[in-house]
Amino acid sequence: MKKLAVLVFLLAVAAIFVVIVGCGGPAQPAAPSTANTANTDAVPPPASGSGEVSSKPASGADVPPADGDWIISCLHAEPKLLNPLLDTADAYCWQITSGHIFESMLERDNDTLELKPMLAESYEVSPDHLTYTFKMRKDAKFSDGRPVTAQDLLFTFNAIRDPKNETADARNYYQSIEKAEALDDYTVKFTCNKPYFKNLDVIGETLVYPKHVYEQGDFNTHPNNRKPVGSGPYVFESWETNQQITLTRNENYWNPAKKPHIVKLVNKIITNEDSAFQVLDRQELDMMGLNAEQWVNRASKPEFEAKFNKHTYWASSGYVGGYSYICWNLRKPQFSDKRVRQALTMLMNREEMLATIYHGLGKVISGPEAWNTPPYNQNVKPWPFDPDGARKLLDDAGWIDTDKDGIRDSNGVSLAFEFMYPSGSSELDQMITVYKEQLDRAGINMTIRPLEWATFIENLTKRSFDAVTLSWAIPANSDPYQVWHSSQTEQGSNYPGFKNAEVDKILDDARTEFDEAKRNALYWRFHEIVHEEQPYTFLFSRQVLAAVDKRYRGVTVYKVGLDKREWWVPTNLQRYK
């Protein structure tokens, strides 16, 4: 039920990261602790303290969780539709529907990040990892009372696979799944054409749509794309275009043990981050993701901290982490030598940039995985800031200023390039200007070129760039194949054009390696190679910064964010009816 995406492209480094306060999802007992989380936490911690997170964490011995009250949160843009299959990258749509309205066979466990049954009773995987047989719960019901059956799962599967539907992005994940058949009303067998460790995630996390609602008419223009129906703990109430989207509790939820306490989830659409903060400060919002500037300034005032608890974590909305990077186009002669790329990394003072521009709310990373997950190789340290070392590397690589124009050159090519990035982020503007100065001093000429998003994308797709900066968001159990395999340089997401035989072999092997520890060992080696080769200059993992009204209880910060389905408010503190 989480996002299917393995890697999602983020608009600029800033936007989505900061903005989305995730809901639902996999979890670990506590966020990687930072100075910021500890001091403001007035919410009673789960009694066990060990992270035994049931759906209702105990919160002080005597007060039982009370039903009632709302959560008003905000969206900085309106989702396109509330049909997550039509746009797997529409984060707001997923945030609202996934786990709240739509459910899947399996979900990730709060403690272990392992998949566990949700709509499924059990599942079986054949020894060759080619067939997956799901037994579905017989008591699960859609919000309109009809049972969730094998036919509904098949319907969703077929809707995704139907080329007439605008589900191409979702369809892309199902390439190695050949067919699905119903063995009886509650059993579905999936057959794959090749073994792949992600197949279980893809099948298990398929959101189950009610066939009887969505089957009539065109899936793309279906009226229920704006008023979704599913089996989840919340039901759709209203969507006032460009103003607000409201869900109410599903009073007939099939799983009473997991019925949430909060009766209404209101999503206000407030397009401007600064106005949204104002609304939050007036307590007309109950929670919001903050940007670094707000976090260190207005949100650290005592008046603010008296009203809100502040939480930090590393990712959200179904992702366990993410990172920003500069991508060097290896097809260009300037960047073909790894020593140049290493030098370019060593010329960037990432620690200082993080401290000054992002107020230290993040971490400098060294490789292509979420830094707090097992595939990330902690033994690989980021390249240091070392301008002298960088100059030496450039000299060694034969980039010397022979024509005395102040710019290094080699074989008649001067070490000059254009740095392309999505416009609209003042943080990026600052970062790149500082970097340019450093490069100038080392005899490298960089021109800065901010571009509007659609134009930026066009250039990126055509591979017509020298260097760009972007981010990846990474969900649990991710596969870096598309970004790093040599087969992906033309059509896929291997923007640098990175080709390395050992990496290819590792990525191929990892796809059929079902033992997680062994797979991670492969990824550790992969991390080392990418670090050495530096097709990217890895930048930062940024923290998600969230403010949550103090009246909520049961707020636990999981590894991928907050789970609103667990929250409640004591009766005497309830604000909305």
Next chain:
Amino acid sequence: MKDYLIRRFLLVIPSLFGITLITFGMLQLTPGNPVSLRLQKMQGTMGANSVPAEVIEQTKKLYGLDKPIWKQYVSWVGRMSRFDFGTSFKDRRPVLNKILETLPITIQINVISIFLIYVISIPLGVYSATRQNSWQDSTLTIILFVLYSLPEFWVAMLLLYFFGGGQFVAWFPVYGVNSTGADAWPWYHWLWDRLWHLVLPVICLTYGGLAGVSRFMRAGMIDVIRQDYIRTARAYGFSEKIVVFKYAMRNSLIPILTLLGTLLPGLLAGSVIIENIFSIPGLGRLSYEAILSRDYPLIMGILTFDAILTLLGLILSDIMYAIADPRIKFE
């Protein structure tokens, strides 16, 4: 006059045709398109493999972008002639619905702000003209030009910060056009709520327009005051009040009236920033988002709407010209 108007209205048709042809062409020339944006998402979201070519073709087909550009334009014009604006790429809703949904709010804000601009500027202009080159005139001019040069978004943020709650007074709401649940309230209550929401945005749209109109008024007034008939009126011994307001002001209003027509489309564009800052679901925000996402049918729909408004605005100012000044005859 009648013939002239008929001719003017008929001329709207070829003008519109030309405008849409140019905008359609420009849209195609703009880098980036909905398919590549969509594809980027597919590539950005990692699947088992890169996006196969047939998926790209399917996507183009879904958007009708697989045909040559001239065919796309012809079919667009064909649909437009039946008042079919098509459906938005974003959510597949009819473009016309999306425009009609947002238009009233933008119009409300703009009508109020145009009205305020005139109501404030005209007396200011008259005041300046009658005290030409005095210290009051200079001070007023400086103030108005300072206002004119303050960036809208900055003023909007200041207003939000000081009047929108938090650490200062919470006199005005800071987002949207109505409170939650206002639709169920009695009409007078609803109206009050709406107006209360519009205060800050309207201030932002108004202050910058004062300089222009009041300068026009001042110039027009100074012209008129120099005329013989004003001297005659004074010679007759009419009080200054009657000279200024009855004889001078009426005649100097003519150029101001004609400005009205051209202000209309301008204010539609001006509201993009304000609508974004105050989260107002208006036409400005809609067009901004449409352009960023290369939502061709929606962009074309909005531009056609704007073009029609502009052309009508021009005709309107011509008509008002004739009404206000009987000496002007259209042949």
